[in-house]
Amino acid sequence: MNPWALGGVALTAVMTFTLAVWGSRGAHTTSDFLLARRMVGVERNAAAIAGEYLSAASFLGVAGLMLKDGIEALWYPIGYTAGYLALILFVAAPLRRSGAYTLPDFAQVRLDSARLRAVSTVLVVLIGWLYLVPQLQAAGVTLSTITGIPYSTGILLVALVVLTGVLSGGMRAVTLVQAVQYGVKLFAISVPVFVLFFVFLGDDDRHRRSLDEPLPPVFERATTVRIETDVRLRVTEPVWVDVLAGPGPEELHDTVGRGEDSRESVYLTTGIHRVASGSELRFPEGSAVPVVADAEPSNRSWLLPQDGDSYELFETYSLMLSTFLGTMGLPHVLMRFYTNPTGQGARRTTLVVLGLLGVFYLFPTIFGVLSRFYVPQLLVTGNTDAAVLLLPTAVLQGWPGELIGAITAAGAFAAFLSTSSGLVMSVSSVLFTDLLPGKLGNFRWIALGSCILPVALALIAIGRDISQSVGLAFAMAASTFFPLLVLGIWWRRLTAAGAMGGLIVGGGLVLLAVLTGAFLGDGYGWWSAVLLQPAAFTVPAAFVVTVVVSKITSGRVPADTGRVMMRMHTPDRLGFLRDRSLEESAGQDGDSAERGRRGRHRLVRSRRAR
Structure with missing residues (x-):
């Protein structure tokens, strides 16, 4: 056990708890808990989005995939970042101007369908849970690696810390925690990289083995x-x-x-x-070094992309679609844009997020390269997600290595805390407004309940790479909410029936691929490629179904489509921005709760418009 690492994790937990309590001051209304009063500034919101988005898949998983798969794993950080470019071009500002505050709310505002809202709610919860499980897996891996405590205990401890932040102050508390934790993660990934890379440059023995040789990695010592x-x-x-x-x-x-x-x-x-x-x-x-069967066995194949079977090219393109387009459909990411005062603010926030992510992703890839030299034993066990945690002590002996290891452990802990907080917040907000509207006490009970199933799944889902698990959530988001958002924002002929068909077909195909892949396992060539990375056929299928069904039901286009489209695409300065009333949809009284369930809503002017 590394006592330095244990101290870093404890410090991060104390900081998270303190910030949550501090940020919860004055959080008493529904607007405080769900949207932080829609008054979060550009810089703070961008830092919070980056802190929430840079999950365990980014902090631990990217380096682990680089260690195992080599240069092909670079598509993960590229896709994670490039998705925000599509977001800023097509979704961010119109979505904010729609006046909605959750994805199901957008579906109802745009298409006036209570059934579509219900299906969207189910998908938000499903995507949130698919994304939350690998974060909890990372918690178990991290805490068991650095402290020796059981895997299950680590998961339960993280769930407790996350719930503390969410229950104390909702979105107001979570925003402050996530913004600070971006800085923690950037520090924890960048400083160790500089130190370890300089040590590597001074180690002459490492230069005797080139990564372009057709040889497997070797054990430097017994x-x-x-x-x-x-x-x-x-x-x-x-x-x-x-x-x-x-x-x-x-x-x-x-x-x-x-x-x-x-x-x-x-x-x-x-x-x-x-x-x-x-x-x-x-x-x-x-x-x-023997390697797990799905890893690159030699250094040359590790360094060269697509140095294998033809179906690997399909996997790459499918991964690109999943990560590029899935970002636009992640509920916990989109929910943060509702906290901006204006559509212009949402677009500027996205631009800042692009810069913050671009800086961060420079460093995990270097961790992956160095791990190929110093911790090849992870290729034997398959536990490559632990590379970031074990590399410092493998490179530096004594207290310097333990100190650097403590920094990376603190960053990993912050990674799954911030992302898990956002996921629990988004799932709880949707369930609160759609299923149990009323007092804020209901929100706290829902937040508690929304953690139970992901915790149970994380306790049994051992042995899958974190980034690949997160990729399933991206594939689900790309195959469901991406078509709904893009067509709902830019195509006035979209109907509720078309959107419903696209959600069911896209989501159903991804679930079918996940379940079939779990049953068959690896080693089936093209079948395994399609089942592990299904976005290349599920996204087009969802789009085609949405368009075809909308054309068939063209007579059911909502009557107020023109007004909603004008509001989404009119510049903020003209004063057309309207926001949904949280008090009505969340049900501050019995009458308003019933109106929210029937799908009727009231538009109120935003603070900026006033």
Whole structure:
């Protein structure tokens, strides 16, 4: 256990709790809890969006994928950032001017359909949970790695801290916490990179092995590796390995019960070997590193993109669609734009976010490259998401490495705290306004309930890369809310039936791919590629269904479509901006609650318009 890292995590938790309490001052109304009174400035909102968006998939997952997959993993940070370019061009300002404050609310304002709002609510909750599970997984990995506590305990502790912030002051408290945590994450990822890279440049031995050689990585020193989950190892160069505990590779299935001090040397030949969980293997100094079956086995293939089967090109394009377009449909991201006073403010906020993300993503990729040299044992276990946490102590010995490790641990803790807070906030807001409107006490109970299922799923969903898990949430968002938003903002002939068809088809296809992929597993070539990255066919399918059904039901275009479209596309200075009344839709009294459920709403002038 690294006491420095434990101190960094504790400091981050205390800071989060303090900021949440401080930010909750004066948060008493529904508008305070759900939208921070729609008066968040551009810079603070941009920092909060960046802090919320830079999740565990960014802080830990990008480096882990770089370590395992090489240059192809760069599409993840590129896609995560480029999505905001599409957001600023097509969605940010019109969405804010619509006067809505959640995605289901936008669906109702634009298409006047209570059923469409209900389907949108279900999808918001589903996407939020798909995104929240990998954040909690990262919590378990991080805390178990740096403190030695059980994986499940780490998940429960993070859920407790997140709920403290959300329940104390809602959006007002969460905004302050997320804005500060962006700075924490940037510091925690950049300072270690500079230190570790300078150490690498001064290490002459590292330059003797080039990453463009057709050779596997090697163990610089004798290394003991403990396998926590069943893995399939790809061996490209035969290697002798000592089995210290557990059944070991598949050839040793009859040698269980080995004593702690006894060893059995095994010669692993070229090919695929299955190793059961609980095995403890010791590799000699200078031996080639076996890698999990889906990782790049040699340095040259690691450095070259698309150096494999043809279906990998499909995966790349599908990933691009998922990340580029999915950003526009993430409920917890879009909800932050509703807190800007104007549409122009929402667009400027998006521009600042682009800069903040571009700066951050320079650093995880360097972590991934250095990890290929210093922590190759993670390629054996498959736990590559721990690269950021383990690299500092592998490069620097003694207290300097532990200090740098404490900084990265604090940043990782801040990563899944800020994103988890935003996800719980978005899911709770939608459920509060649509299902149990009334007193703010209902909001607190809903926030508590919205954490239970993701926590349960995170406790059993072990062994999947964090970035790939988050990718499923992006694919779902791209296949559902992206068509609804783009067509709802830019195509006046969209109908509620068309939007409903697109949501059901897009979301249903992604769910079918996820469930089928979980049943089949890896190793099925094109089938696995399509199931792991389904956006290349689910997004076009959702668009086609939405357009075709809208044309078939062209007589059902809402009567007030022209007025809503004009409000979304008219510059703010002309004074057409109107905001939904939170008090009515959230149901401050029984009559208004009933009106909200029937889909009727009232428009009120924003503070800026007044």
